[in-house]
Amino acid sequence: MELYLYIALFAPLVGSLYAALFSASPKSQHVGIVASGLLFTSFVSSAILLSYVLSGHIVHTEMMTWMATGDLYIPFGFVVDQVSVVMMMVVTIVSTVVHIYSIGYMDHDKGFNRFFSWLSAFVFSMMVLVMSDNFAGLFIGWEGVGLCSWGLIGFWYHKESATWAANEAFIMNRIADLGMLIGIFLLYWNTGSLQYDVVFAEIGNLPLVVTTWIGIFLFIGAMGKSAQFPLHTWLADAMEGPTPVSALIHAATMVTAGVYLVVRANPIYDLIPNVGIFIASLGAFVALFAASMALVNRDMKRIIAYSTLSQLGYMFVAAGLGAYWVALFHLMAHAFFKALLFLGAGNVMHAMHDELDPFKMGGLRKVMKGTFIMMTLASVALAGIYPFAGFFSKDLILEVGFVEHHYVIYTVLLLTAGLTAFYSFRLVALIFHGEERYKLFGIHPHEAYKFMLVGMSPLLILAIIAGSFKMTYYQLVINILPDTQYHVHSEMTYWIMTIGTQLFVIAAIAFAYKKYSNWNSVPDGTSKMENSFGYKLLWNQYYIPKFYEEVFSKPYAELSKIAWKQIDLKIVDATVDGIANIIYKTGENTRDIQNGNLSTMLRWMVVGLVVLITLAFAFTVGYNAVGA
């Protein structure tokens, strides 16, 4: 069993290294195939491990010692328990599909080999993150995914917007990592170890205030990685990267690492329900906040990115309210249909020659049947219509909110569900229905490669049927996650809730279709609605990026400039130059000693003699005076 663990963990690394060998060469097909093949191996190993864990066992190994200094002992240890095997399955399935998809998507890209190297490296880091059995390993995986995300967002590094977005993502992540590090330090200081089992056993004995701070700091780390407010601006800008990257990283894996952290650390959060309430409230706020920004956006990938942000809010609501298994379930289901949405968007992008404005598309269902079906079904799953996967997970979260008497959160989430349905189908309607506005721009779209569509199909299937795994999944994870059942008190309320939610969502979908399926013009900024205050506010993302730029980026840039010009140039460089100058000038001045004149030389000889004898004398006298 341990063998499968190591295969699942290291196969992506091997793929990454293999691809890295060719990273400077032009595109070679075998690189993509090898990398995808290794990913598939990892998936198979994870599946074997899943069956093993389903039968009730856990695999826990220690590969080697990393640090053993004093009281600190940190090994390279890995554990495959119920929670991590679920994450492993999600990661490997989505990664394999994305790898296969990328073979077709990055077909004409010069950096084909480099892309697979980064992509597989990312998967490796993610696997380290979810399979690690201590907080230090988690942090390594955390940083690794941050780094690979930087490399992948800024993949087309010649584009300045891409590099800027990559830096923004990485820097925001790092700011949050500071919080996480403090949390980890606090954990070590108070419990003496970073191993999950030791920490969670000890955590109950700590004073509540310490536990609260630990929970807060760890959540700050999760905020950065999962793009919760106020560290959310990087997620939308991260769409500069290639679409497979968005599918893998910003839908299914990296952004869910924050949720994974909270789920994994559930013994800590169980002790501090107040922090949990805060997390849940923040999650609900983000859900609504992101959905509102997606309503008016005209960038296809950004809409889907805001959708991700919104769903992350859902996950945090569940986790914050103590329903960890619900959060994990939604994570799983969301990964499938969101990745499918992104990959479909990639197809559309390629067909429309990288055009992202859905208003410039339209009527594509005639040309791109496969993508149309996939994106529509994915959006249905996202909206939460029975019997697709989204229904089971999202409705469960709504139930949690209701049952726990957090009616405000419940209302917010319900409203967001409606908004989600609206903007998802706004997108679908604009792209695939209505007049073919793209003809105005002379674009000739065509469907993606057959194998790409075939590759995406597992996700489609999973998005449809994942709801049926609920029971199996529940039995599985309840072994280590708190068992919280949510029963609405009366059957009536339950059915009213469920049916009501469905009707609300369907109404939103219908509204979207009615408004957008017959759109026939490209808005150019002059219509009344576009100039209304609400529209402008949403369009500019509540002016938050601008605020960050004015308050943080610009002053910091000024500070850096001052530090460069005043301090670095004038002080540091001047000092170094000064030292060199002194030596040079000394040399020049003492050059006159060597003027070739014997008389002068003799005089200098006597000077030297005097100096040396003085020194000898002084030292001898001093030595005698001290020693005697």
Next chain:
Amino acid sequence: MEVTLTHYLVLSTILFAIGLIGVMRRKNLLMLFFATEILLNATNIAFAAISHYIGDLSGQMFAFFIIAIAASEVAIGLGLLIVWYKRTGKIDLDQMNSMRG
């Protein structure tokens, strides 16, 4: 009054100083050699005096060897000086600066 070691050493000092002044002052190479001889003689006096007052013969041996060395030094020095004179026709220190650094 009694002549002690100190007197001899003072004398040696004075002669050594004279020699040093000569070494630093003289621009004529031949005169420079003279000053060097004075230095050596001053130290010879010091060695002999110490040898006498301590009762050790080592000082005299030292002085003896110094004389031998001085002799050979003069031979070679003058030989080199002659060669230089034949080449350049002057033995003025201030004009000998081809070794300028």
Next chain:
Amino acid sequence: MFEAIAFYLFAALTIVMFTITVMTSQALYAITAMAAGMIFISAFFFILGADFLGAIQIIVYTGAVMALYAFGMMFFDTTRNVVEKRTNPQIVFVLGTLAAVMVVAIFVAPIVSNNIQALYPIQEGVGNSQAVGMILFTKYLVPFELAAVMLLVSMIGGIVLAGKKMDKSLTLMKEEDIGSIDDGFEEIQAGGHH
């Protein structure tokens, strides 16, 4: 008492002589004063009971070294007064004194602290020359031999540096060629007579 008188007399004379050597601008005066100074120094050696050393001083220093200097001086044109640029006499004076004081202080330090142990003590009843001989050929044998070799080398070096017509070897030439060496001189001398 005699010793004191002798000491002060010779001390004064030596200092005066050497000062003349260093200060005068005429080479002939300098060399004469030098030779005189050497003799007076040997007087010191005799006062101190280093007879052998004193004799050696006269023979080697005054006889050989000063003679060598005299020959050297004849070679250079010393009727011309060498004009010397006076540069900073004060510094020179100060430096010289300072250095001298230092050197002596270093020499005196071990003696003053009464730490000296005589390695080769002077034995009474044995004449100085005898004692020197005894030590020279037993304990100082190696330096003695080395000094001998060094003198040989310097002698050869002096000859090579200063000699003329060094390309012809008299011992290797035939009889008739030897005579032809002087032909050039006769012509010059003959030319001088006319």
